[in-house]
Amino acid sequence: MNTRGGIRVGGKAYKVQIVYYDDQSKPQTSAELTERLISQDRVSFLLGPYGSPATFADEAIAEKHKIPIVITEGAADQLFQQGYKYNFGITSPASDYAAVMLKLAVALKPKPETVAIISADDLFSIEVGNAAKSWADHNGLRVVYFQKYPVGTADLSAALTSIRSQHPDVLISSGHLEDSLLVMKQAQTLDVNVKFYGFTVGPTTPDFVKALGPAAEYVFASSQWSADVTYRDGIFGSAKDYNKLFQLRYGFEPDYHAAQATAGGLALQLAIEKAGTLDPQKVRDALAGLDVMTFYGPIRFNAQGLNLSKPMVTMQIQHGRLVTVWPFDVAPAKPIYPAPAWSARR
Numbered sequence: 001m002n003t004r005g006g007i008r009v010g011g012k013a014y015k016v017q018i019v020y021y022d023d024q025s026k027p028q029t030s031a032e033l034t035e036r037l038i039s040q041d042r043v044s045f046l047l048g049p050y051g052s053p054a055t056f057a058d059e060a061i062a063e064k065h066k067i068p069i070v071i072t073e074g075a076a077d078q079l080f081q082q083g084y085k086y087n088f089g090i091t092s093p094a095s096d097y098a099a100v101m102l103k104l105a106v107a108l109k110p111k112p113e114t115v116a117i118i119s120a121d122d123l124f125s126i127e128v129g130n131a132a133k134s135w136a137d138h139n140g141l142r143v144v145y146f147q148k149y150p151v152g153t154a155d156l157s158a159a160l161t162s163i164r165s166q167h168p169d170v171l172i173s174s175g176h177l178e179d180s181l182l183v184m185k186q187a188q189t190l191d192v193n194v195k196f197y198g199f200t201v202g203p204t205t206p207d208f209v210k211a212l213g214p215a216a217e218y219v220f221a222s223s224q225w226s227a228d229v230t231y232r233d234g235i236f237g238s239a240k241d242y243n244k245l246f247q248l249r250y251g252f253e254p255d256y257h258a259a260q261a262t263a264g265g266l267a268l269q270l271a272i273e274k275a276g277t278l279d280p281q282k283v284r285d286a287l288a289g290l291d292v293m294t295f296y297g298p299i300r301f302n303a304q305g306l307n308l309s310k311p312m313v314t315m316q317i318q319h320g321r322l323v324t325v326w327p328f329d330v331a332p333a334k335p336i337y338p339a340p341a342w343s344a345r346r
Contacts, residue, residue, distance in 0.1 A: 004235075007269050010276055023049055030054035034061045044278055045070070047264050050257075052076035052094070052124040059087040068271075068284040071305075072264035073257060075224075076123045080304040087305045088287045090264045090296070092312045094124050097222045098132030098172050100312040101198040104220070104326040105170050106139060108337045112169030112196060116145035118159055118183075119174035128174035128200050144168050156182055160192050169338075170196040177202040181211050188215050188342050195338030196220060204255045209320055216317045218339035220325075223315050224256040225296055228324040228332050235266065236295040263296035 006013040019041050023030035030049050037043045038061065046062050048055045048071035055074030062069035063084045071079065071089040075097070080089060098117075105112050115136050119129030126148060136143050144166040147159055160183070163171065171194045173183045180202025187197075202208050203221035227243035236242040242262070246254040254262075267290060272278065275286040291300045297310035314326035316335055323333035 001265070001269060007272055009272060009278060014278075018047075019043055023054055025051060025054065027053045027057040031057035031061055034058040038062075038065050038067055043067070044280055045268055045272075045283065047261070047268070048072055048074055050074075052079060053122065055079055056123065059084055062086050066284075067280055068268075068287055070264040070268050070287070072261045074124075076127050078123060078127070080306045084305065086284055088267070088301050089306055090260050090267060090299065091224050091307065092310055093306055093308075094127040095131035096312050097128045097200045098174065098198070099135045100222045100326065101172065101196075101220055101314050102132065102135050102139070102141065102170070104314045104335065105196050105198070106141065107326075107328075108196075108335060110195075110338070113142060114144045114166070114168045115141045115170040115172060116163045116166060116168040116194070117143060117147075117172045117174070118145070118156070118163075119148045120151050120153075120176065120179055121148045122151050125174040125176075125200070129172075132172045132174065141170070153179075154182070155186075157186050157190060160186050160190050163194075164190060164192045168194055170194060170198065172198045172200075174200045175202070177205055177207060180208060184212055184215055184219065191342050193339075193341040197339060198222070203317060204315060204322060205257075206252065206255075209317060209322075214345065216320075217345070218336055219317045220335070221315050221317075221322075223313050223324075224310075225259040226256070226313050226315060226322075226324045227253070229297065229313065229330055231293060231295055231297045233266070233292070233294040236262075239295045242295040259296050263294055263299065266294055266296075267292075267299050 002015050006015040021033040046069040050073040052074040063086050068086050075091045075094045077093045077095050117129050117132045119125040145163050180199045198220045203219050204223050209216045227239050229239045232238040271283050271286040275282040300309040313324050315322045316325045324331045325333050325335040
């Protein structure tokens with residue numbers, strides 16, 4: 001943004017200064033730092049933190065001070081059920097994470113009939129797990145196992161042993177990177193064989209394949225974005241253009257977390273330019289009326305601040321690389337299904 005001269009407001013160009021602190025992924029710390037940003041640093045606008053718990057704390061402070069907050073890394077549906085007027089979420093909601101994978105699963109042959117669902121005991125993961133069960137119940141998938149586990153658990157062998165005894169066709173795991181790695185490592189050790197392994201967070205990060213190697217093959221993951229989508233805008237160009245620009249700058253491919261963080265900044269920029277002022281209330285109103293296409297996808301907020309106009313995608317690890325496999329009309333690769341048994345991989 002600054003290399004282009006900054007944000008133009010009322011005929012003037014303003015360079016952007018980002019003030020940030022490390023909240024250590026602790027909601028209370030995040031809330032205290034958000035208060036500091038507003039009260040001491042005098043920031044005019046906020047970009048949200050990582051994770052729904054921290055975002056839940058921060059958006060309340062933004063609302064109190066009437067400062068717009070663009071939420072880029074919090075997807076829990078509850079974030080947008082508080083009646084707030086100053087929160088605007090870039091991402092699709094948590095309830096979409098499992099549905100996008102299950103929609104793919106039931107479109108495959110042989111069509112799966114049963115599903116096991118496990119979720120970490122945190123706000124985002126519980127919402128995803130509940131939404132997965134609801135979708136399955138309403139679409140003919142029989143749920144044979146449905147449990148949550150403590151955040152930070154180091155052993156899921158009991159849950160996976162129970163899942164193995166039920167022989168589900170699909171396993172949906174709603175957690176975070178460490179959880180996803182643990183599930184796959186212990187699934188291999190315990191010889192848990194399902195046709196479709198689906199994860200919400202983890203496989204889309206480079207660390208997943210690095211940690212698991214060949215054991216990461218065939219895994220599906222929901223994603224807010226991929227470089228394969230056909231969206232484009234007048235600043236970054238296409239999704240592929242953004243992907244190349246990011247690689248040139250940082251030396252590695254962006255995952256959806258990076259893309260949606262960028263999209264949040266872009267949405268705020270467009271709203272400021274649309275408002276023609278730095279007044280927080282008028283920028284808030286401009287965000288509420290924003291209706292734009294970006295490299296990340298369409299951005300249009302409903303009355304609760306949710307961006308319901310952008311669909312998610314499903315990706316799969318094939319030959320060590322993430323490829324988009326759903327929706328079929330934008331996917332350059334076909335899903336590999338069913339996953340072979342662990343014994344057949346050796």
